[in-house]
Each structure stands twice: as structure tokens, then as C-alpha cells.
Amino acid sequence: MRVRLPRREAVLLILLAVEMAAMQSLSPLFLTADNLIEVVRQSAEIGLIALAMTLVIITAGIDLSVGSVVGLSIMVMGMLWEDAGLPIAVSALLALLAGTLCGVFNGALITAVGIPPLIVTLATMAGFRGIALGMSQARSIRNFPEGFLWLGQGYVLGIPVQVWVLAVCALLFHIALTRTAWGRSVFSIGANEPAARLSGIAVNRLKRQVYALSGFMSALSAVVYAAHVSVAKPDAGLGFELTAITAVVLGGTAVSGGEGGVLGTLIALLMVGFLRSGLTLARVPSEAQDMMVGLLLILVVAIDRWSRKEKG
Amino acid sequence: MTSERISSPRPTAWRQYGREMSVGVFLLLLLAYFGTTPGFLQASNLRDILINAAPLTIAACGMSMVIIAGMIDISAGSVLAVCAVVAGLTAKSGAPLALIVLLPMLAGAAIGAVNGWLVAYLRIPAIIVTLGMMSVLRGGIIWYTRGEWIGNLPPSFSAVGRGEVGGIPVPVLLAMGVVLLTALLLARTPLGRHIYAVGGNPVAAGRMGISVRRVLWLVFVLHGALLGLSALVYASRFSVIQSNAGAGFELLAISAVVVGGVNIFGGQGTVWGSAVGALLLQVISTGLIFRRVSEYWAPSVQGALVLLAVVADALRTRRLGR
Numbered sequence: 001m002r003v004r005l006p007r008r009e010a011v012l013l014i015l016l017a018v019e020m021a022a023m024q025s026l027s028p029l030f031l032t033a034d035n036l037i038e039v040v041r042q043s044a045e046i047g048l049i050a051l052a053m054t055l056v057i058i059t060a061g062i063d064l065s066v067g068s069v070v071g072l073s074i075m076v077m078g079m080l081w082e083d084a085g086l087p088i089a090v091s092a093l094l095a096l097l098a099g100t101l102c103g104v105f106n107g108a109l110i111t112a113v114g115i116p117p118l119i120v121t122l123a124t125m126a127g128f129r130g131i132a133l134g135m136s137q138a139r140s141i142r143n144f145p146e147g148f149l150w151l152g153q154g155y156v157l158g159i160p161v162q163v164w165v166l167a168v169c170a171l172l173f174h175i176a177l178t179r180t181a182w183g184r185s186v187f188s189i190g191a192n193e194p195a196a197r198l199s200g201i202a203v204n205r206l207k208r209q210v211y212a213l214s215g216f217m218s219a220l221s222a223v224v225y226a227a228h229v230s231v232a233k234p235d236a237g238l239g240f241e242l243t244a245i246t247a248v249v250l251g252g253t254a255v256s257g258g259e260g261g262v263l264g265t266l267i268a269l270l271m272v273g274f275l276r277s278g279l280t281l282a283r284v285p286s287e288a289q290d291m292m293v294g295l296l297l298i299l300v301v302a303i304d305r306w307s308r309k310e311k312g
Numbered sequence: 313m314t315s316e317r318i319s320s321p322r323p324t325a326w327r328q329y330g331r332e333m334s335v336g337v338f339l340l341l342l343l344a345y346f347g348t349t350p351g352f353l354q355a356s357n358l359r360d361i362l363i364n365a366a367p368l369t370i371a372a373c374g375m376s377m378v379i380i381a382g383m384i385d386i387s388a389g390s391v392l393a394v395c396a397v398v399a400g401l402t403a404k405s406g407a408p409l410a411l412i413v414l415l416p417m418l419a420g421a422a423i424g425a426v427n428g429w430l431v432a433y434l435r436i437p438a439i440i441v442t443l444g445m446m447s448v449l450r451g452g453i454i455w456y457t458r459g460e461w462i463g464n465l466p467p468s469f470s471a472v473g474r475g476e477v478g479g480i481p482v483p484v485l486l487a488m489g490v491v492l493l494t495a496l497l498l499a500r501t502p503l504g505r506h507i508y509a510v511g512g513n514p515v516a517a518g519r520m521g522i523s524v525r526r527v528l529w530l531v532f533v534l535h536g537a538l539l540g541l542s543a544l545v546y547a548s549r550f551s552v553i554q555s556n557a558g559a560g561f562e563l564l565a566i567s568a569v570v571v572g573g574v575n576i577f578g579g580q581g582t583v584w585g586s587a588v589g590a591l592l593l594q595v596i597s598t599g600l601i602f603r604r605v606s607e608y609w610a611p612s613v614q615g616a617l618v619l620l621a622v623v624a625d626a627l628r629t630r631r632l633g634r
Contacts, residue, residue, distance in 0.1 A: 130612025290451030
């Protein structure tokens with residue numbers, strides 16, 4: 001298994017290069033530094049979620065509520081700032097707390113009562129979105145202070161701030177997953193949960209941590225997103241779960257758990273981002289892009305299954 | 313609890329349909345609760361509730377089979393949109409009623425066949441297949457219609473959604489027919505028993521000589537056809553069809569099924585429960601409007617209801633020691 005992973009990522013990198021060449025032939029504007037940086041910037045918010053989603057899926061779980069957690073925490077931040085008059089930094093920190101609590105709630109239901117993650121997060125996907133809409137009565141909050149907007153619009157050394165945030169998080173996730181006992185436990189839960197339990201791993205505690213982390217990363221994504229688009233709306237993050245899961249699965253993390261990594265997720269995230277950017281430059285409407293991303297997801301998993309079947 | 317189970321060899325009605333009955337009791341309590349609001353228990357309002365619940369009830373029957381077979385379908389809302397557009401375009405082309413009914417069902421069955429093939433024969437998890445299919449279909453239908461609504465529907469089209477036979481609205485008749493037929497299919501036919509077997513334990517079902525793949529594929533095809541019928545009933549009540557029709561419908565259908573007592577791990581449950589679940593969701597949605605609760609809270613109420621049902625089921629299962 002360990003040997004397989006780098007090869008999978010190499011294949012993804014080659015695919016990425018082919019894709020970029022194809023996009024370049026569609027539009028000469030594609031391979032410009034500005035456009036490439038813009039694509040990475042656009043991918044950063046979903047990337048933050050996809051990192052945590054990688055861990056969730058490695059434990060053989062799923063989190064469909066991430067998009068709604070984005071909506072909920074973005075409104076928590078906006079309303080604390082505008083209605084309660086708290087400083088934006090405090091509001092943002094409390095939004096991170098709110099998102100983490102959402103994740104803790106998911107994790108508690110999954111581990112304490114033993115309901116499948118799919119059903120729990122499908123229900124909380126509706127539940128959290130309803131709270132975001134209900135408490136804000138579907139209004140938007142604007143006029144965030146300049147200093148806050150830097151988080152989503154500023155640059156450090158010519159690179160957008162949120163790309164730095166994504167890079168640091170990705171590094172931390174990669175190290176935690178591949179170089180620590182905690183990461184090995186995450187893999188072992190997904191590979192064989194009863195065996196992991198028998199070997200003394202606190203499976204339920206670890207799962208709760210992973211779902212809490214997913215909530216936290218969704219809230220972090222919400223804060224960055226608000227700074228990026230300068231507005232907090234309760235429908236923020238709608239459909240993020242699809243793109244995040246697509247990136248994770250495309251990146252070689254097995255939905256049955258126990259296999260995968262954040263490097264593949266990042267490469268796949270860029271693949272989806274470049275695909276959309278290239279198609280946009282080629283004036284393909286965004287609905288048709290949604291269609292192609294969905295097709296891409298099904299196709300890649302189908303090819304993966306097929307090749308495994310051929311091998312026996 | 314265990315000793316009690318052993319001491320009663322013949323299943324009583326309560327033991328067999330206890331879960332469905334408890335949802336029914338909950339439904340009555342809700343009716344009594346919302347009934348205190350003037351106008352809620354009027355015959356015309358109750359009739360509206362039944363009509364509005366019809367598309368969901370029909371879809372919940374198909375979704376019950378999917379979940380009993382141990383699968384899931386989160387593309388149902390997008391399938392509904394595609395089938396609604398197919399129904400609308402067929403009606404506009406002046407085709408006879410039979411085609412208006414048949415084509416959306418065929419379209420749904422065709423999509424179900426693709427989903428089912430990917431799930432059953434390529435063994436891709438249903439969540440991935442239907443997640444991908446959700447964006448393929450939704451993107452495709454908005455692209456195709458350019459986001460425009462389909463209007464100028466002929467009067468023959470609304471005959472389905474607004475018509476009556478013997479004083480009973482056609483949507484209600486169709487919903488009752490579908491519930492009855494799927495209940496018979498599940499309880500009285502070999503295919504029905506195979507669906508329970510596959511959902512309960514696919515490996516054991518395979519060893520018993522059941523073609524697990526064929527059963528799963530058929531379930532998705534049937535579910536798709538029912539979604540087509542549901543789309544027709546849904547679309548023909550309005551004078552226009554929107555390309556964002558059915559957004560969030562998949563969660564409604566899954567909610568109805570889970571609230572109705574179908575086991576989310578597969579292998580257990582009945583469409584009777586799902587039908588009561590669909591009715592329950594519609595009563596809550598109408599009741600909240602009567603109580604002037606902001607519609608924005610509705611998804612939360614729905615999510616909480618699903619969690620309540622699954623937590624109750626999980627605790628009950630644990631208490632029974634299974």
C-alpha cells in the first residue's frame with residue numbers, strides 16, 4: 001500500500017500536465033502567472049475543507065455537512081461583528097469555535113449512538129443550513145474592515161494570503177497523517193476498524209477528533225471566504241461538499257477507507273480548478289462545468305475500479 | 313426484552329408494525345397540535361396536504377426500496393428536475409397523455425439504470441455515483457434549459473396534477489396506487505424478498521443464489537421510474553417548470569423513509585412507514601406556515617426530525633440487543 005501511493009500521485013501529476021497543455025491550446029491566456037495564481041486562490045477555500053475531508057474519508061466516513069458549516073460559521077462571525085459589535089478578530093475566533101462545535105456534534109452522534117456518518121451529516125447538512133438561514137433571516141452582511149479583507153485579498157511575497165494558509169495547513173495535515181502515531185491510527189481505523197479497536201486504538205475518540213477537525217476547517221474556510229468575497233451570506237458554501245469530496249476521491253483516497261493522502265487531494269483540487277478555469281476561458285458555461293466535474297468524479301472512480309478488477 | 317420475544321411466538325400487529333404505528337401516532341399528535349390553529353383542520357386544507365404530499369410519497373416508495381437494499385440515492389432531486397423537464401417538453405409538443413406519463417418514467421428509469429449499473433456492476437459506492445450524478449444532471453438540465461422556465465404548458469398537462477376521479481384528486485390516487493403496488497412488490501414477490509435479503513446481508517444473499525447485482529440494478533431502475541412519475545405529479549400542479557425544481561428533494565425523500573422506520577443499514581422497513589413519514593413531513597411543513605414560523609427554519613426542523621428518528625431507532629435496536 002505504501003508503495004502504491006507515490007505512483008498514484010505521479011499519475012495525477014502527469015494528468016495535471018496534460019490537462020494544462022490542453023487548456024493552453026483552448027486559450028492562450030491560460031498559462032499566465034496571473035491566471036494560475038488566481039486558480040489556486042479560488043481553490044484555497046475548498047482546499048482547506050478537502051484536507052479535513054481526506055482524513056474523514058480515510059476513516060471510511062464522510063462529511064456532507066461541510067458546506068452548511070461554512071454557511072453557519074460565516075453568519076456567526078458576521079452577526080457577532082455587526083449585531084453584537086464584537087471586534088472582527090474575536091468574531092472570527094468564535095466562528096471557528098462554532099464550526100468546531102458543529103463537527104463535535106456530528107462526531108458525537110456518529111460515535112455515541114452509532115449512526116452512519118452519511119445519514120448524520122446529511123441531516124446536519126439541512127440542520128446547520130436551516131440555523132444559518134433562520135438566525136440571519138437570509139440577510140447578507142457587508143462592509144468588513146480592510147484589515148480583515150487582507151486575509152482573502154492580500155498578498156505576501158506575491159502569493160495570495162489564503163494560499164499560504166492552505167499551504168501551511170496542508171503541510172501540517174501531511175505530517176500528522178504520515179509521520180505520527182495519530183496518523184497511523186487514522187489509517188488503521190479505515191482499513192480495519194475492529195482490528196484497530198482490538199489493537200488498543202481509541203477508535204471513537206479519534207473519530208470525534210476527525211469530525212471536529214472537519215468542522216474547524218470548514219469554519220476556517222468560511223472566515224477566509226468572507227474575507228475573499230467581502231460578504232457573509234447564509235447560502236455561502238452551498239455545494240462545497242461536492243467539490244471537496246470530488247477532490248479527495250479524485251486524489252486517490254479510497255471511499256472504503258484506509259488509503260489515501262493529502263498530496264493527492266491537493267493535486268486533484270488543482271486539476272478541478274484548472275479544468276474550470278480553462279473551460280471558463282473557453283466560454284463554456286459554469287453549468288456545463290458542473291456536469292463535467294460530476295462526470296470526472298464518476299469516470300475516475302470507475303476506471304480505478306476497473307483496473308483493480310483487471311488485476312484480480 | 314429478549315425473553316418477551318421468545319415467549320410470544322406469533323408476531324402481533326404491534327410487534328410487526330410497531331415502528332410504523334408509532335409514526336402514525338406521532339402524526340396524529342402533530343395534527344392535534346397544529347389543529348389548534350384556526351383553519352388547519354379544515355377539509356380543504358387537509359386535502360391540500362394530501363395533494364402536496366403526493367410527489368414525495370411516490371418518491372419515498374422508490375427510495376424505500378433503495379434504502380432497504382442497503383443503498384442510497386442523493387441524486388433524486390436532480391433526477392426529478394430532469395424528468396419534470398421531460399414531462400413538460402413532451403406535453404408542449406402536443407403528445408397524447410399516455411406519452412406524457414410514460415416518457416418521464418422512461419427517462420427516470422434510464423438514469424436509474426446508469427446509476428444502478430455503476431453501483432451494482434462496477435461496485436462504485438452509491439454515495440459517489442449519485443453525488444456525481446447529482447451535479448451531472450443538475451448542471452446538464454440548467455445548461456439545456458439555459459436556466460429558463462418552461463411555461464405555456466397545455467391544459468391537458470395539468471389534468472394530471474389538478475384533475476379528480478370520483479372526487480379524489482389524481483395525485484392522491486396515484487400516490488395510493490404506488491404505495492399499494494410497492495408494498496405488494498416488497499412483501500409478496502420473490503424480488504421483494506430478495507431486496508430485503510440483499511439489504512440485510514449481501515454476502516449471505518449471494519450464497520443463497522440471489523443475483524445481488526441484478527437485484528440492486530432493478531431497484532435503481534424501479535426507483536428511477538417512480539421518480540419520473542413523482543416528477544410528473546410534481547410538475548403538472550404548476551403552470552411553469554423551473555430548472556431548479558427539486559433542489560433538496562433527495563433529502564426530503566430520505567427523511568420520509570428514515571422517519572418512517574426503514575433501517576438505514578438496509579434489510580428492514582416498509583413503504584407504509586415511508587408513506588406516513590412523507591405525510592408527516594408535509595403536515596409539519598404546512599403546520600409551520602400556519603404557525604407563521606419563518607420558512608428559513610424549515611431545513612433545521614427536517615434535519616432534527618431525521619436525527620430524532622435515527623437516534624431513537626439506534627437506541628431501540630441496542631435495547632433489543634441486536
